[in-house]
Amino acid sequence: MDESLEKRVRSLLERQDESAANRAAIDxxxxxxxxxxxxxxxxLKDMLAMIWGARQLSLEEMGELQAAMSDAEKVLQEMGLIKIEERYRGDLSRSEATLEKLxxxxxxxxxxxxxxxxxxxxRIRFQLQG
Incomplete structure (x- = not known):
């Protein structure tokens, strides 16, 4: 495991309250x-809504985090933690695949x-188990 990457993640965890982008990145x-x-x-958006709901955030706070998503994605991609690519996703309710981020x-x-x-x-895992 890359220790420097682990240090960067832990640093991001420590700084999560500094900005909405950092908080959204951790989420x-x-x-x-x-x-x-x-x-x-x-x-991903459904799971984020569940996380934010479990945290009992107001709609305003959720909107702030939603607005910071692109900055959060950029931070995580630059750190090398996530990859985001456009791909076609099969959808049984339509006759053709839809283009969506993976x-x-x-x-x-x-x-x-x-x-x-x-x-x-x-807590969220417990909720997911029913």
Whole structure:
């Protein structure tokens, strides 16, 4: 595992309250961890809504984080933590595939290590299990 990458993730965790982009970046990593390392944009947004709902954020706070998503994506891509690419996704409700962003990380084990003890993630996992 790349120790410098781990240090950068931990640094981002420490700075998450400094800006909405940092907070959104951490939330993207949490969502990808819950989704086992890859997610279509629509699935990622659903998971982010669940995370934000579990945190009981106001609509204004959710809007602020949503507005910071592109900056957060850029930060995570520059760190080498995630890849985002446009791909066609099959949709059974339509006659053709739709173009959508696919978010992936090759660092799932690192995310498990760094975010493994997060109580918020534990609550969300419990909710997902029903």
């Amino acid at each position: 993207i990593l949490k969502a990808l961890l819950l989704l086992y390392g890859s997610a279509w944009e629509s699935d 978010y992936t990380t090759d660092h799932l084990l690192l995310l498990m290590k760094v975010l493994g003890g997060d109580k918020e993630l534990d």
